[in-house]
Amino acid sequence: MEGVKTADGKTKHTIMTQTFTSKSLQLPDRPEVPVPYRQRLAEDFERYRVEPLPQAIEAFLLERYGLDVGTRYADWPLKNPFGKASGQLSNKLYQVKADAETGLGFVILKTVIAQDAKGDQSMAAWAIMETLMQAEPIVGKTGMKGWTVSWKGRGWYESFQAYLDFFEASLKEARAHHLLVIPSCKYHLPMPGEEAWRTEEYAYTTDQLCRVWERAGPGGPMPIEKDFSPTLAGSDRARQKEKVLEWLRRVPKMIQSSVTPGRVKVGLKIMNAVFEDEFQLEMLKATIDESEDGVGPDWLIYANRLFDPAREFQGKKGIAVGGPDLSDRNLWALGELRRREAQGAFRRPVPPISGTGDIGTGRMAVQYALRGVENFQMHTLFQLPHTEYPRRAGSRNEKVMHRLFFDPETGLIAWLLHLGHALGIVGPDGITHFRDVVDWHRGPGREFFQE
Ligand SMILES: Cc1cc2nc3c(=O)[nH]c(=O)nc-3n(C[C@H](O)[C@H](O)[C@H](O)COP(=O)(O)O)c2cc1C
Numbered sequence: 001m002e003g004v005k006t007a008d009g010k011t012k013h014t015i016m017t018q019t020f021t022s023k024s025l026q027l028p029d030r031p032e033v034p035v036p037y038r039q040r041l042a043e044d045f046e047r048y049r050v051e052p053l054p055q056a057i058e059a060f061l062l063e064r065y066g067l068d069v070g071t072r073y074a075d076w077p078l079k080n081p082f083g084k085a086s087g088q089l090s091n092k093l094y095q096v097k098a099d100a101e102t103g104l105g106f107v108i109l110k111t112v113i114a115q116d117a118k119g120d121q122s123m124a125a126w127a128i129m130e131t132l133m134q135a136e137p138i139v140g141k142t143g144m145k146g147w148t149v150s151w152k153g154r155g156w157y158e159s160f161q162a163y164l165d166f167f168e169a170s171l172k173e174a175r176a177h178h179l180l181v182i183p184s185c186k187y188h189l190p191m192p193g194e195e196a197w198r199t200e201e202y203a204y205t206t207d208q209l210c211r212v213w214e215r216a217g218p219g220g221p222m223p224i225e226k227d228f229s230p231t232l233a234g235s236d237r238a239r240q241k242e243k244v245l246e247w248l249r250r251v252p253k254m255i256q257s258s259v260t261p262g263r264v265k266v267g268l269k270i271m272n273a274v275f276e277d278e279f280q281l282e283m284l285k286a287t288i289d290e291s292e293d294g295v296g297p298d299w300l301i302y303a304n305r306l307f308d309p310a311r312e313f314q315g316k317k318g319i320a321v322g323g324p325d326l327s328d329r330n331l332w333a334l335g336e337l338r339r340r341e342a343q344g345a346f347r348r349p350v351p352p353i354s355g356t357g358d359i360g361t362g363r364m365a366v367q368y369a370l371r372g373v374e375n376f377q378m379h380t381l382f383q384l385p386h387t388e389y390p391r392r393a394g395s396r397n398e399k400v401m402h403r404l405f406f407d408p409e410t411g412l413i414a415w416l417l418h419l420g421h422a423l424g425i426v427g428p429d430g431i432t433h434f435r436d437v438v439d440w441h442r443g444p445g446r447e448f449f450q451e
Helices: 035-050 057-065 092-100 159-176 198-218 230-233 243-254 279-289 323-340 364-367 398-405 411-421 434-442 444-449
Strands: 001-004 011-015 017-023 071-073 077-078 080-085 105-112 134-139 144-148 181-187 221-226 264-269 299-302 308-314 316-321 353-356 375-378
Touching: 001 411, 017 308, 035 057, 035 398, 035 411, 057 144, 057 398, 057 411, 071 144, 071 375, 071 434, 092 105, 092 159, 092 398, 105 159, 105 375, 144 221, 144 316, 144 323, 159 181, 159 198, 198 221, 198 243, 243 264, 279 323, 299 323, 308 323, 316 444, 323 353, 323 364, 323 444, 364 375, 364 398, 364 411, 364 434, 375 434, 398 411, 434 444
Parallel strands: 080 105, 080 375, 105 181, 181 221, 221 264, 264 299, 299 353, 353 375
Antiparallel strands: 001 011, 011 017, 071 077, 134 144, 308 316
8 A cells, every 4th residue: 555645744545546545534436346356246246136145155255255254243253244233123033043044143132121030120111012113215414315214112022031032042043053142231220310220130130141141152251232222312311411421431340240250241332322423432432441440341332323303203203313324423433433542542442343323235334344343233224125135036134145245336345355455455365354454443544543
């Protein structure tokens, strides 16, 4: 990669048709796929519009394109970076089974609402039955078109025992397919003016989930996602910024200390709060540097949907939204996080990051990856009208995988080949390793974030 100093002292990298400056990490609209691969990709794209996808897609990509898509979800190895985000598409066993069979890397189960041993749930208002969901076109502030899913539902609404059974059956289903299955939980959070934390809910729920993992999981500590729902950000609770920051500082220790050491590892799913953009960085700073007694999260999930107080769905005003404004805000915040990290603004290391938010193409995925995101969790992509998927045959999951990997304009194959070529992300073995894209911001890409 050629670096040239400009008059104002910034380094400019001229890469193919695209100029990256330290201020901009914009990708070109279309990937520059090296000639030998162009025809091959066009053929594979057409072929897999109708034929079954390759059985082990990872081995296929390595052999045919020199791409290694293996990665991690914090401590856990993943065969590929694509997974299903927590929600309505991961609350039934048949859905997890389909995810395993189609070859997704991981699935986060629907969020369960914590309870104590007597069955009391302080967040019971979240355990309501789901309603109709609707995928709707949405136009972002910059005019970019995309999709959002509107609905009014919240958390898991069956019994806690039913969730434990579902978790156990999902772990068993996943085993043969190397699919990582992770539970998600919404624990009690004190309201502004309330000081007490319901430790019994943390203790009972975490212990019960750990027991399932210890019985049916792959061994080692259980990973869990703690959901800070974006809808919560629209309620009175989150109007108090200080309270939100307190939650972020305390929750990892609350979960960790609720069971004996070594049984659980905690990821915080950061919300997009209703406050100004800078507050996103304040939340990240609190999460990384200000954890109670130094017990921080083991990883972050960045970041759940936006809350639009004016948007209406089925008579409810104020709902969560996704689409281009979500990815714009998330990519901005992640870029800013890496910039501050490169400048030494954090005392502690930034934990591994799982990305979520408007990830519907390989192109969007690599934009997150260039900001250090190591895997991608999607919900909306699985709910688009069938006309949005180039693949004509097979299940929706297969259509999603085909679009994510093979689309010659937007797919991961095309964009990893582009990055290999344009940024020189090719290992000594001649392979473009997805992990090197994730680590790029700490190595050759560091100066993009240093200004
Ligand atoms: C219908 C629906 C239900 C959801 N339920 C949950 C949930 O229970 N727990 C959670 O952490 N996130 C939930 N989410 C958020 C998703 O997991 C995901 O992080 C978010 O939608 C951003 O990804 P996307 O743009 O691909 O949809 C839900 C999203 C949708 C659209």
